[in-house]
Amino acid sequence: MFNSYYKDFISFSNKAFNTDIYNNFKCKSNYSLISKLIVKNNILSKSNNLIEANDNSNNILIYRSLWQKLINKYLQETVYFSINNSESKIYFNKLKSYDLSIYKVNDYKKFLAKFNKSLINGEVLVSVNNINIHKNNLFINNKQLYFKYIWKKKFYCYLSLLKSLVTNQYALQQLFNRQIMNNLYNSCPLFTIMNNDNKLIMADSGKKILHSKYLFHLLYKRYIKHILLSYDYNNIYMGLFFINPEDAQEYQFYIKSKHLYSSRSNYLKPLIGSLHFYYNLINKRFYNMEFRLIPDLKEVSVLVNKYQYYNNISFNKDQQYGKNFFKGQPIYIIESNLVHHKYLKEKKQLNFFYYDKYSNKKYKSIFLNYTTALIAWNQFRNQYSDYKLPKNPIIKVYNLEDFLSNKNKEIYKENTMIIPSFNTYKFINNNMSTIANNSMNQLLKDKIIYTQSLFKRIIWSLTSRQPIKL
Incomplete structure (x- = not known):
């Protein structure tokens, strides 16, 4: 991959790097593994202009603390690439005169060798395919290019890898938990009543909405009060889901008895759902609608x-x-x-x-x-x-x-x-053939078939003389 890296830097490589580093790149080009895709994350904002640093006599030069030295050695280090020119030499000599040079002569050579090795081994990830995109990271003064780069050390990479492993482990655990809950929800059937239009029957609870903590609900309430004048915006409507299908049937008979002269009550029918369907409705947070689970x-x-x-x-x-x-x-x-x-x-x-x-x-x-x-x-x-x-x-x-x-x-x-109980299994088995192919039931059809098949296996294993291991 050195060829692509060389093309990126060929326009200014002789200036941005000293001769020794450049020659070393050229000799070991076949071993370079420089990424071209991570420049946005690895290159930080541009540094101060070296010329301004030289001209400004009020600049304060500070020593590196022990903590900074440890960070530079094990975590990351800021590396400046600049043209080999008189301004950079003046600045470097000024640091040496104050005994603030980061690296002495021998240490500087070691630094160059280590940086060169890291660059060839692919540990320094940088590319400038498009200078216009990353112009905030580079600046040019008098046709001289200055470049600031954060060099991540191995320990930093280990920490990043550890963080990635922890994050992936957490994501896998969350996926596993969701799968467990989905299997659990789909194994429990629930029963409710719907009409011929495939809509859930909602009961008027008689309660009034006194206030709402959701701003949307307050605005929507005013809208339906002044625009939809015929809409009963105060009442809370209750959707009931039953564990026992017999309770759902009694609820269906009760609705019919209350509407003896309504032809619509003749088209009521049971809907077989699941806990998954029930909790989905709860999480939707419908305005002035609530859903309740009625126990057996x-x-x-x-x-x-x-x-x-x-x-x-x-x-x-x-x-x-x-x-x-x-x-x-x-x-x-x-x-x-x-x-x-x-x-x-x-x-x-x-x-x-x-x-x-x-x-x-x-x-x-x-x-x-x-x-x-x-x-x-x-x-x-x-x-x-x-x-x-x-x-x-x-x-x-x-x-x-x-x-x-x-x-x-x-x-x-x-x-x-x-x-569930045997009565629940029998009810599902007897009413599967009566469920029409409609929009709502079609969404539940696959899950109901799965539930029916699951119940058949469970009931057979519990009632037969065969062991549980089928």
Whole structure:
């Protein structure tokens, strides 16, 4: 690559460099690896004019501190390229007269040799393909060219490499976390109601917008108040998403009962979505619209009145619950067990997991239904029949919303899958054929098909007598 470098500098190489350096370049041209693309980052602003420095008697010459010497030696050093002329000699001699010369005679030769070697090895990255573009980095006085360059040392390069590795590692970790969350969101189906125009049914909550912290919302509110006079700008409209499809059906029947004489209510139909779709709507921040996740009401009722008194069930320390209430959608996590082998005198820590042979991955299972968790545990016991596993699993109860929050960093440590109830699977399987090919459903079609296929594999593995490793 020296040829291209030589072409860049041929117009002023005899002036910008002394004879020894130039001759050395010419002899070792085949080994030069000078980049032509990094000039903008590596060349700093132009230096002070040497002639002005010589003429100005008020200039203050200062010594380099120990800290500056260390920086010059290990991190970076400022190198000035100038024409070999009388002004530069006068300035250099003035430094020597004050005993401020950076390099003595022998040290200066060593400096030139080291700089020459670094330049040939490609450690000095500079090019001036277009002087007009980089005219702020060069200046000419009386047809004499002056040039300032920051020479990055090896230690600086190591620090830059370390920074790049850390940045790339962080980017990879963020990508991995997003993939885990996407898989988790897509494994949980949600249900809502839409009309014949493929629009979500929004309920009027009856609340009034008293204020808004978003300036856009305030301006938009005034616009619809004075321009769109017929628009009800005060009410908040609520979109409901259900964990249990039966609750969604009851909501659909309720809407029809409220609009018996409306032909539009006859065209209501269920929409099968996912947590991913739900959180996308939340992040859109629609004006005067809110979206709520309705838990499985039947499951919450049984948990509060029955399950919470079981000996094998405990609650997360952050979970809010009581004798007659439970916050959020309950989830059931089967804890690990320290068990004995029936025939060998050994103990083993067994972690419950679901193995998907199609992706060849193990998934931590999060159950939305206690009965489904028991069925999965019995299947797990059959697989590890040589170990003395308890009849009922040790289960930790938490809520889905807080589990998925950003504060829960445990979720990123392993692949996790949300497993719904059997009724949810049956509902999806029965209603897949009734979903029309429309704009909204078409966007969800691939994910729903994936969810249906995933549920089939999970349900089959949990109900069959085959081991979980399909």
